[in-house]
Amino acid sequence: MAPGITAVPTPARILFLDAYDSFTNNIVNHARESLGADVTVIHIDDERYTGTGHGDFLEFLSTFDAVIAGPGPGDPSIEHDVGLIGKLWSLDEKDMLPVLGVCLGYQSLALAFGATIERLPEPRHGVMTTEFLHDERSIFKGIGEVQATQYHSLRVNIGHSIQTQSSVAYPKQLWEPAEQCPDLEPLAWDWDVPPNKAVLMATRHLHKPFWGVQYHPESICTNEEGARAVGNWWREAQCWIANNKILRLKQLIRNSMCGLVCIHDPKSQAVVLESGLKPGLQTSEVGTGRYSIVGVFVPDETIRLSYSVYSKTLYWKTGQGKTYYHHRVEDIWEYLRELMDDLRPIKEPAGPRFAPFWGGLMGYASYEAGLDTIGVKPSPRQNTNPDLQFAFITRSIVIDHAIKKVYVQSIRSADDMRWVVDTQETLFNMFVAPNRIRPLSESYPPLPKPQLYALGLHSIVSDIRKLYPPDVQAKHLHHLLLREKIKDGLCSPPPRKGYESMVESCQEKIAAGNSYELCLTQQTTFLLPPTDLKDWKSHGNPMMAPGNVPWTLFRNIMDRNPAPFGAYIRFNNCDMGSGVSIVSSSPERFMSWDRKGRTQCRPIKGTVRKGPNVTRAHADEILQSSKERAENLMIVDLTRHQMHGVFGANVTVPHLMEVEEYETVYQLVSVVEGVPPGVDHARTPEDWEEPPDYVSVKTRANTGAYGIRALAASLPPGSMTGAPKKRSCELLKEIEEDEPRGVYAGVLGYLDVGGGGDFSVVIRTAVCWEEERVEREGKEAREVWRIGAGGAVTSQSTPSGEYDEMFVKLGATLGAFAADPGHPAYPME
Template identity: 30%
Template sequence: MILLIDSYDSFSHNLCRLIQDNTHQEVITIFNDTFAPAEYEAAFQNWIRHFDYIVVGPGPGHPEDAADVGIIRYIFQYFSEHPQEAVPVLGVCLGFQSLCHEFGNKVERLANIKHGQIYEMRTQPCELFPEGTNSFPSVRYHSLHVNKDSLNDAIVPLAVCSEPDGTEVLMAGRHRSMPLYGVQYHPELICSEEGDALVRNFSAIAASYNARMRPGLKQDQVHLSLKDKAMARSRAVHDDWLVPSGVFKSGTVPRVVYKEFCFSQKDTKPIDVCEYLSTQGTDFVFLNSAADPGDWSIIGLPLENESEIITHSIDTPDVVKVLKYKSPDSVTQPIKSIMKFVASRMEDRYVSRKDLEAQLGARQGTPLPFFGGYMGLFSYEEGKHLVTKDMEPICDQGTPDTKLVFIERFILFSRKTQQWLLVSIRQHDDEEEKCLQLITDLTQVHPDLRIDINSVHSKVKDYCRPEDQDIEYTFPDREIYKKQFELCQEYLHSGDSYELCLTTQLKIKLPSYLDPWLIYKILALRKNPSPYLCFMNFDDCVLLSSSPERFLSWRDGDKQPNKKMAELRPIKGTVKNNESTTLEDATRILRTPKEMGENLMIVDLIRHDLQTFTDSVVVDALMAIEEYKTVYQMVTVIQGLLPDVGYKGIDILQLSLPPGSMTGAPKKRSVELLQKIEALQPTMNSSGRRGIYSGVAGYWSITDDADWSVIIRSMVHYKSDRENNDEYGIWRIGAGGAITVLSDEQGEWDEMQLKLHSTLQTFI
């Protein structure tokens, strides 16, 4: 049995999987603060010393800071005082630095910090590395290092790498007499080689030592007690399963109204249908896949006084409001967490895809993405690690952080097959008649639904009255941004983060008479078509998004339909798409150490998140360059096959929020730092609250299939925003970029401005 001590890193589950795959032993993970200082001695004597060996993982911070390393310091100090009781240890990054520090070596800042960059590890012949191998590539993530030139005789160097100027940096070492080893690089990452060999070789070292020095090693008595302690702490950090059994049981299969129809004008698009619905006063929620890799568009049709609306605010985190669409009456009830509440509602409504498709029989062709269910959004603050207590509200009546509507009648359109469908699971006797009437209205009564593009103005101000033509904008402060950038650099250099996704917002003051649908049409038709466009106009908030980034989807696996395949598509790296920039140009610009380092960080962070739930994680595409109308972006695709019984897709959503591409890593420390840094901008909430921006929007079908996009390239309006008045309302546009040690302040400011203007061009 192996103990892994996690220092709240965002790659620890990758390390755990690497150990399990190569040892086939159980790995118990605890955090470095699972035990309080007063418990260290008892924890070591009763549990920790009985493991085959200990792996001390990476994490943010410095070995000198007790809060950053917790019990790790005690363990090494105990071995120093009682070498005859030493347990084999393998330290990684912070773990290696802690080993060296506790045996008298100084840990200092690197002259040239490396985060997410691949270097050649040059090794000494020794039992830790593969026989016959004297070098291999691996990924470095460290701001701090142990100076090789001042190393004392307690630590024997085993590997180095060379900087461009010829300076050698210590990459591995061992204690001169005890079985304490460590590596500075990250063997668990996707672009690191020889990680398997490292674990197998260290396991052999530990086994040999244990046979000689610890022949009476017994683990039976400590197994359950420590495992229970570790799991209790894990639940306190991550929450336990949202669905306690790990299973949704198929309920009563609803009678499905399933109508395929077509338009005489073959180029009719979903936005044309929504335009018609708008003219008829029919409300809708619109997920519009207007570009690759998106396919299905969904037009949800909420029904007045019928469709369920769920509203949650972190301003009142322990309650949720449930009401019927456009009904003044609502019910407020206590909850433990909003995700658990939504999961419980879906559990009651779940129907297996197999049962639904059996009802449809031969009529059902291409598998549908959605059979009814929730459409809506979760804000950034619904994610983990945010300090939400006493956070300043954006709205007087409670800021909407979760907004979901349960859709029973909806229109689907596939870009790939050009298939139109009207589907309903509404259980009313007249439902088929109503669906047929809607199809008749769409295809026969009003056969030409296409929007005349010339009738859509190119900018919002053209819809304003003459006296309102000068739209008021409040932009981020340039000088404050410089201070924010410098703060990010300090935290990156101090070892507190590898990458910080610094975001900011601008505010736009618009006349209250403007219809949000007019703004959306400009965004979608004139400016920025994208794979994950959406239009959501709720009672208390409006989201207009042209996101290019899928956050998370889960659906039936292609090869194993009884299992769900979870997929994340993080984007890092952006280049403007214009007449002078080709795909080849963008590829050359984005294939740089900085951009590739950013992408590698989020790839390994997502692998870490998925490893919590499944043994089957693959990177389907690594750092591919994709072209969109206004930008080129670097995209990676990570997939994980969920087991038949156990965690569900909603568990992944809960653990992964907020999106790692919008935070940085290590995630917990980065989120905490960003909240303070972003609060400095006057256009931001004074408590650093991002709100809906950089949350997620999408759907969750009753078949337990879902697709969520990251809310970027978006405009958000809160209808009870504290800055609104009777004549004007505030709209917010957010943008940001990953700050790394390779970042240039002017370059990051320019990239942030580019992202702001990709949405702002709707107005100017």
């Protein structure tokens, strides 16, 4: 596509199967208006596809993106009444499409997967339910109270205890599949008519892209909330299409993409923020980790900012190595707010602008940088390494894992479009052309190049839904690479006796009324033989070179413990201190905000390690205990307090103490949101979908600063301190014997020039300062990797329990240093 031409997206093509219902046109019109879709209508007994064989229907079906199986008279168990609808549920995987069943279509779906169809004691025709209960998941995500119009005399029975016994053993059982229909998940229930008991109003298939609703979302008396379920269905359908439909693509191989694009030299600087969710786990279901971002350093140009809370000195280092000083910068966060305000684009970018990061600052702020914001003096043992470091990134690559898009961007100047195009072609040649998977006997026409969008932002978008994953064995090579080095390594975790003694000290402080909760942490060191960089260029793939230990550790930790907020940061030496390598697989978002200043925090407190005998139900039971809930509640109230200080009354808690599942642990998570005055509800980068989210520069002028102010007001992360925060931090300094935490327990992420930002809490992280070396047993000096871990101590804690919890968290990161991937043991001191 020539520069200056903007591509117009093709409307979705949806097939509507009409079962001769009198409301078909209403539903079709609703789909066209709310989804902007091109809807084709055929009857369920269309002779073109029922009388000439199944193959013709499959060929016709392949021209559509999704199907709506409509309502109509009759019984879903009678083939004549459902016609072509019944064929949808048994399609092969290669032919499958997302389907929304409405009324009769919904009943047909349920019947196909084990449900029985029964007559209602009291039929429901043209009536509205006032007892409609859903739990805000799937097609009801973000939907409030539903007033649903019903037209049915039959009901679906999935054998759920609420239907057979009018009760559940525990509240969450209401939303769990029944033994009779293990693939059907309840999404909504109706109790409006006592003789009818609990009537299932909506369901989804757990493994196939099938959803269904009993009520009529298009009815004039169904309220707006009930009608929105159709839009939510289409969003979920699009996620499924992006991840499964297009060429049966597996999840994007992030380690190859991010690594080969950015880390071409173990000495080079780099910032990679990587979503690390498992291939089988859709990012939309978790609500975090939709994007991976590669910050590309420009040789001899990229500027780096460093700051020391001890000396209050700010350093700017140019790509040519020149350093500029700003002495006595008392408020670094106000300085950054003013800086980001100056960096805002004069004109808003033209064309698609859906990437949450256009360019800006990427880096970290240490725990001590957070202490500075609350007036807690730095430790006298504070080392000379920077407390805050950011690089000004002008070239970036953003990967959207939900819709399978890559954004290649530059904010340097219009002249940099050459780099954008060259990078796009490099990605295309690296990940598409060489990696087509096909039988040897088949031949395919040459692949078309992905479309290019010429943006005022100097950005292009490549449609990566057609990318095949590279056929490599990188994951296994990562483990083999470190084996020899780790055999000579030495791990020194905190001794149990000393840690338990610290827990007791914390409890003494709590009993004396000095704190409600103290988040105790300690550092584990792992000593490795020094890295030899001499022979890294001799390897065909520098990513696998022996010298690139930090990147290999990052790949190990992300393979073993994938999490939504993985990060790899490599900064070279600066005037303030040595170079640093950071490898992280954090599950915890600290704070994010969009370009309107709508802000979200996700504090995590409460952890259960996965194991053969630990089920989800078992984890729920543990995490809903008084102790775990108390830990989380105190941090939630602390976070609310901090957000109210910035946003006034515009603070909500949409999710309180919910259990989330990760690769190695279950965790108790809450969500706190704040919005500037006059702005809609909070949104996160994972939710950004429509152009209105990317508001004009003029509109942002009064709201963009809220995010940075909220960030500064909330440091250090409450989940790493306790409450009340300042007093707790002072006590922890004393109990932890003034040992600096450094990067651990701080935050890392980005500040976008468009006004947004996103930061994770630095946990499940290993840090190595280049010039720190330790000699042991007469051997050569070794490089030191530090891993922090800990937990919240309350009056209900036990010293042994807290040590065990600390070690569970430590193990998630320490496993990256395992000599053998099958036997995660490491040499201990």
